Amino acid sequence: MEYIIRQASRQELDILVDWATKEGWNPGIDDAEVFWKTDPEGFVALEVGGKMIGGGSIVSYSGKFGFMGFFMVKPEFRSKGWGTKLWYWRRDKLLSRLDKGAPIGMDGVFVMQPFYAKGGFVFSHRDLRMEGIGTTMSFSEKVVQVNANDFDKINGFDLNVFGYNRKAFIEGWLSIKSGKAFKYVERGEVKGYGMVRKCQKGYKVGPLFAESYDIANELFKAMSSVAHCEAIYLDVPEINTDGMELAKNYNLKECFGCARMYYNQAPKLPYNKIFGVTSFELG
Missing domain, CATH: 3.40.630.30 (Gcn5-related N-acetyltransferase (GNAT))
Structure with a gap:
């Protein structure tokens, strides 16, 4: 045929x-x-x-x-x-x-x-998909919603974690009307950011990149509040033990998973800063 x-x-x-x-x-x-x-x-x-x-x-x-x-x-x-x-x-x-x-x-x-x-x-x-229910929570005043003026700083932070420049993607992703993006700012510097977007069912968080567990935790609380009373999903690299602990602390349960694989030399990424991957479709 x-x-x-x-x-x-x-x-x-x-x-x-x-x-x-x-x-x-x-x-x-x-x-x-x-x-x-x-x-x-x-x-x-x-x-x-x-x-x-x-x-x-x-x-x-x-x-x-x-x-x-x-x-x-x-x-x-x-x-x-x-x-x-x-x-x-x-x-x-x-x-x-x-x-x-x-x-x-x-x-x-x-x-x-x-x-x-x-x-x-x-x-x-x-990379394990963890599922739970969004809950409204208070979070640090250092967590604020991203706006278009933040794109360059967010892209700079993303580059150091994702490993490659994806400026066009970031600007589009952070502008999704059915989602909200948050950044954690300390002394004028971006120390983490995350995106939560509406899906066919509930909301997905991705990415969730942060310098530390505490920063990721504050960002997750902000995004969980967006998904109040609806399903929320976080795709966690299993090798990030803090990421798995974060999921556990919010009673997120494994519902799906994928094997991250590479052709040619795998990039050396700071997985301790990757609490949630961006997507299974584009990395």
Whole structure:
């Protein structure tokens, strides 16, 4: 059967988001627009017989770092080899978009780890989705809502934690109308920030980057207040023991998880400052 793998359109990204919702991945209601503006060439579609049956993301951060996500094939086309063709095409296409030797990250479901390992990805750690109920709480006066004048400082802080410049993404992400972003400021310096956004179910926190447990705690209290009486999710790198302790202290329970894996040399990141990853789709 004839097939083609090609760049996806903006409308087809919406289809991927809809499929992700049906898979139970619970994307944010405004994620697609930010994802697209971050890298319009970073989404692909698998077409068979003139119909889109699969797709995924292959986002490049200025050629220095890539991320693969949104890997999906419609259920009726699974276990027929289409996913393998799509996945390897995506990997190779993303490599061609990156500087030589640049790493690629991904958060893959645990059962697919052997497949990804065959494709050259090496396991780093587990990112665990922790679920609870948002509660209104008082928080430090050093925690304030982010505005457009903060973007440069936030991006500078993010660069030191995420490891790569993603200014276009940050500006879009922090401007999501269905969410709120908070920063922790001490002596005029940003010491942490977080974003909480409305999803198909409840709210997701991501990222939650902070210099210390106490700072992350104050930021989480602010974001939990936004999600008052609704489900709240935090995707914690398991290797950050303080992050796991934070989740435990708010009675968040593991409900899902992914294996963070890398192709080429894994970046050396300050995981002690990563209390919540940004997203499983774009890193």
